[in-house]
Structure formats: C-alpha cells, structure tokens
Amino acid sequence: MGTTLREIFKAIEENKLVLPDFQREFVWEIEKQKRLLASLLVKLPIGSFLILEGERGMFPAKKVCYVSEYINLNEVKEECGYILDGQQRISTLCSAFKDYGNDIEKIYKNLRYRWFLRIKPQDGEEDIFGWTRLKFNGLDKYEPEQVIDFIECKKINEREKNKWFHPKYKMELLENDEMNKRLNEIAEKAAEEYFVPLYSIWQYTAHDKDQDLHRQVLYKIAEKRRDELKADMKDGKIKPEDILSNINPLIRQYIESGLEEKINDAWASLVARWVESVASYLENLFDTEINLIKLDKDQMPRAISVFESINEGGTQLSVYDLVVAKAATPDLISLTNRIKEIVITKIDISDALWGNNIGSKPTNWQANRIGLIEDNNISKFFKNQYLNLLSLYSNVKYGNVDELKVELIKKSKQLSIERDKINTNTEKVVRALIKAAAFLHFRCGVIGVTNIPYDLMILPIAYVFIHDDEFQYNSFKVWDDRKSLNKIEYWYWASLFGGAYRERQNEQCIRDIVTLYKWIFEKDNEEINKYFKRYYDRILEEEGYSNLQVLLREDPIHDTIPKAIEKAILQYIISLQPLDFKPDKDIYITAWDIAENKIQVNIHHICPLASGKDIKIGQSTKAIREKKDHILNSPLNMTYISKEANNAIKEMDLRIYLEKINQLARHEHLMPDINMHSEYRGEEAFFKEFLKKRYEKLKDCIKRELNRLLT
Structure with a gap:
C-alpha cells in the first residue's frame, strides 16, 4: 500500500504512528544514515515499512527518535500504527529533516546531528547542484554514490553550543528582532561553508513558511556566486549569454544598450530561479511514495513471523x-x-x-x-x-x-x-x-x-x-x-x-x-x-596456550599469545588488589575503583620499553611497542598501575624506578626478587630471565590461592 513521506511525518507528529515499546534501539551509524539520505535524494526506493494497525493502549509506545519519550495514552489516537520494521529508516529521515531544537538531547545518541547539503563542489567533484552557472536540473539522474559525499552532518554536543549549527546557539536572544538577527547570522555562517540545512525543510513545508532557513542560505550562496559571475564577466572570462541567455534571450542587447535595470532583473531572476529549483526539489521529497505493509491488529503473531522473515532477508534483526x-x-x-x-x-x-x-x-x-x-x-x-x-x-x-x-x-x-x-x-x-x-x-x-x-x-x-x-x-x-x-x-x-x-x-x-x-x-x-x-x-602449563614457551614467544608453532591469557594475567593481578607504584601514596588497584573512575590506570611494562635501547638489537621504544612478538610485549611484562605512577616512571631505567617503589608493591604485582645492582645487564637475556622468574611466581601464587580456596 502506497503513502507519501509527508503523510508518514504527519502521522508521527499526530501520534498516529508510534514505536511500540518492544522495538529495538536505534543503532544505525552515520554511514548507513548517509546512504539512506542519498537514495532518497536521487529518488530511488528506500524500502518498505511494516506497520501493525492497532488502537490506543495496545502497547506502551514511544515517539520516533526518542530514547524514552513515552506517549500519554490520552494523546494517542483511537487508531494508530505501530512501527514493526523500518524504525532505523524512519528515525534517520526524521532526524535529518526535522528540527528537534532543545529536544535533540532526548533523542538517540546516533541521531544527535544536524544534516546539510554541501552545494559547492570540491576539486574533481561533479557540480550536481549547478552551482557553477546557477542552473539546477535535479538529482534524479545521479547514483547515490555521486551524491553521498555532498551530504554533511555536524554532531551536537552540549559543550559546543557556541557553534552556529547548535540548537542553543545564542538562544538567550529571545526577542523577535534579535531572533531574526540570530537566524540571519546562522544563515550567513552556513552559506560561508556552502552548507544548506535539511533540518528546516519539514517545518517550512508543514507548518511555518517563515522558518525557511534553507531558502535563506540558498539565497546567500546564490548571491555570492552571482557576484563572482559578474566579476568573471567583467574580466571577460565568461560571456553574458553563457549565463543569462536562459533567463532572457535578449541579454546581449541589453548589455550593449546599457539597460542596467533589465540586466539587474536578469541577475535577480537567475538567483531566484536557482534557489526555487533547489528548494522545491528538496521540499518535494516529502511527496516521495513509500510502500507500507500493514498488518491488522489481530495479526500480531504473524508479525513475529514477518520479523523472522525480514531477518532471513538481510535486514538483520x-x-x-x-x-x-x-x-x-x-x-x-x-x-x-x-x-x-x-x-x-x-x-x-x-x-x-x-x-x-x-x-x-x-x-x-x-x-x-x-x-x-x-x-x-x-x-x-x-x-x-x-x-x-x-x-x-x-x-x-x-x-x-x-x-x-x-x-x-x-x-x-x-x-x-x-x-x-x-x-x-x-x-x-x-x-x-x-x-x-x-x-x-x-x-x-x-x-x-x-x-x-x-x-x-x-x-x-x-x-x-x-x-x-x-x-x-x-x-x-x-x-x-x-x-x-x-x-x-x-x-x-x-x-x-x-x-x-x-x-x-x-x-x-x-x-x-x-x-x-x-x-x-x-x-x-x-x-x-x-x-x-x-x-x-x-595452570600456565598448557602447551601452545599458556606455557612459558608461548608466553616468552619462543614456541615455533604458536607464534601469538592468546588474548585470553593476556587478559587473564592482568585481571588476576588486579584481583590481588595490589599496591600502586606511586611511592608517596597507599593506593590499592581494584577493579571497582577503576570501573567507577576513582582511579585511572595504564597497562605498565614492568621492564620499560625504553630499556629496549639497551638491548643489543638497537630498537626504539616505538619500534618495540609495534613489534607485538617482542619479548617485552609479553603479558608477563605487564601489570596495571595508576596513570599518575605510569607517567612518573615510564621513561626511567628499570634499576632506577624499582628503587623508588614500595617493596610491598613489587611483591603484590608478583615481581621477582632480584638484585638489580648485581644482576642487571641490560641485555635481552636478562629480560628473559626476569620474565621467567615472574612466570614462576605467578604460577606459584595462583596454585597457592586455589589450594587456600578449598581449605
């Protein structure tokens, strides 16, 4: 059954088309949203929508796009449609073409953007909006791939309300005259970037012809381009008839006769026609035919089967x-x-x-x-x-x-x-x-x-x-x-x-x-x-998985350490609630303090990667970090410490920073007892021996704890 996008938007505003509470969250990323908008702009089909025709109170219901904006049952029409499939597409279109104003903070995070069309082509791009000569012929001859790069969006963050595209930009200006100045300023700034806002189009077509921000921006872009064309014509770079002959075939005669009023009328008509052609094309998108699949309210069980059928077909519910x-x-x-x-x-x-x-x-x-x-x-x-x-x-x-x-x-x-x-x-x-x-x-x-x-x-x-x-x-x-x-x-x-x-x-x-x-x-x-x-x-003996040969990256068959073991070693150390390396504070590293952001931690390389400069292979810290199979990147060389402690010691030599940290902290992070002054040689062989001893200490600690758990 066919309907128009305009009718769908109206039904949403009148609470005749709602999201049943069981619907999934909005999950589409920006690229998917862009692709849908590109298809609509070039007038390709955008798929069918599955609607369950119901009545008020059949399900708790939310407004389209909103995270938790539940609809008062008294506001829902006696008969209303529940969106079963198509939420991602309907929400994308609503967020692109409607102005949510201060409500933008109530809608899904992935929808908190304002959408624009970039009118001026960049180098190498086709001039799809006819900006060069201010002549627009529509977008329905293009493919979505040719249009998608002209679709732009700007993310709305509370902390960036000083940006011209933010709904709260200069909202303190509440008087009508001041508000008009604000809108004019926004139009000026949008035109500077050649960005035509899509979010004013629905309000203009459905409610308030004064809310024509997209048209204001188009006029400013066109007037700027008109002045550039006039300058090019004066310099002889282009001929008048190349630009204005479609507006008035007699333009050459007017110029030769010096009829300024006729010439100015032609320029004004050029601007007005281009603005009207682009604006009308965008506004008429709401007349796009949309296919609706409707199920009667008694067909809810069948709706679940349709859900499954859609899942098989690739929508991936x-x-x-x-x-x-x-x-x-x-x-x-x-x-x-x-x-x-x-x-x-x-x-x-x-x-x-x-x-x-x-x-x-x-x-x-x-x-x-x-x-x-x-x-x-x-x-x-x-x-x-x-x-x-x-x-x-x-x-x-x-x-x-x-x-x-x-x-x-x-x-x-x-x-x-x-x-x-x-x-x-x-x-x-x-x-x-x-x-x-x-x-x-x-x-x-x-x-x-x-x-x-x-x-x-x-x-x-x-x-x-x-x-x-x-x-x-x-x-x-x-x-x-x-x-x-x-x-x-x-x-x-x-x-x-x-x-x-x-x-x-x-x-x-x-x-x-x-x-x-x-x-x-x-x-x-x-x-x-x-x-x-x-x-x-x-425990730590499973061949090819957790044994010492694997952890030291010496296994000729298994050349990578399983991520599970890396995670396991780090979380086991945290489970011991070890003392931090910061010498002047008694801070214990716990999973719950990290999760609640009471302490910020880094994964610390016990033998610092800076020590790699002393290894006989001459690699820099960066090179060692990127070389995942290097011995210093073994999880045996890792532990969690506070970000503060890590920043304080990360560039220090192993001998120096070990002298600075608490002996108890060394013990609780399962670092081997070793006399750095007598045993440290700054060679790869030393680091291997160091990590072997930590491996033995780790294995011994785990087994002793497990034995204690059963006593």
Missing part, C-alpha cells in the same frame, strides 16, 4: 530483537526496559563475596558500571548471555543439569521460547547474570564485561546463582556462602589458566554448568575432583 517482540504484551513495559530497570537497581554485596579483599569495600553495587548497559542500550555481551541463560533455564527444569545440551544455546531454541516463559523467567535470569558479573568484578578482577577472556564463562556462574531465586525460601544462598563462592573462583582460575576454553567453547560451557552445579549442590565425588584437578595441573 537480531535474535534478541525477535525475542523482545515476541514477549510484548499490552500490560507490560518492553522487555528491554524491564531488563534495564533490573540492571540499574543496586544490589547488596554479601560479606562472603569479599574473600580476602582489602581496602575499599562497597556495600552495594550497580551492574551497569561494568558495561552491561552502554549509551542507554543493553550491551551486545549482555544480550547474548541473557538469551543463552534464558534458553537453558526455560527449556530444561532447573536443576536437571544432565538434560542440558549445547543445542539449547543455539538460535532455534532461543526463538522457540514461549512468550509466558520469556516474561516469567527474565527477572531470575537477569538477576543471576548480575550476580555473576559482580562475582567476576569483585573476586576475579574483571573491570568490565568486555574484559572477560571468554564470554561464555559467565554462564556456569550465573546458572548456579539462579538457585537463590528459584529456592528463595531456602536458608542456603550461594550468594552468601563463602565455601560455594570459593569453589566458583577455583573453577574460574583453573579453567582459564588451564586452557579449558581454548577449543569447543560451547561444549565446555555446558559441561562446566553441569559439573559446577553438582560440585556446589551435590556431595563431592571423585569424578568431579578429578575433573577440576586436571585443569589445576595445567
């Missing part, structure tokens, strides 16, 4: 988007917003979680601090693990772990979860993931979820924590039981450093969910003890 849509009901806010509410709710930190923690100990905590929510959107990591755990919990009765299979964390099983189970089980699943994230944060030195060496390692922990909500009246809570938490930590370090997840991670994850659950909730048995002992014995 995620599995999460489809599950959110499937969960939508009139009496509940969207699944995404329910998840957000749980994530931002503070949880109490149990005493058992602290283990041997020293220093600051927060009593409560918000999970969004470590990246479960980014820019008001649920992070990709959290969406994926939510779906995995939701599927495991919804498809097999909790506790029947022997029935858990790898297939349960595949797309087909996630999409088959019934609506009621999605809505009923989400809170338990999210709370369990939050507790697992807290455990990794406070016990295991994970600063943010992107630092987890293997994403799936959060699932065995989270599955265990579901117990606390599943059996909420049971006196035993994993969250409050130090012995259980110690077992989880033992599993985590042994599996991570022992190479359990280096291959077939999905299968390993399910196997660990089963085994860890039984280890905590069933009596110990010899098989489980052997299972964990196997990885304990491989």
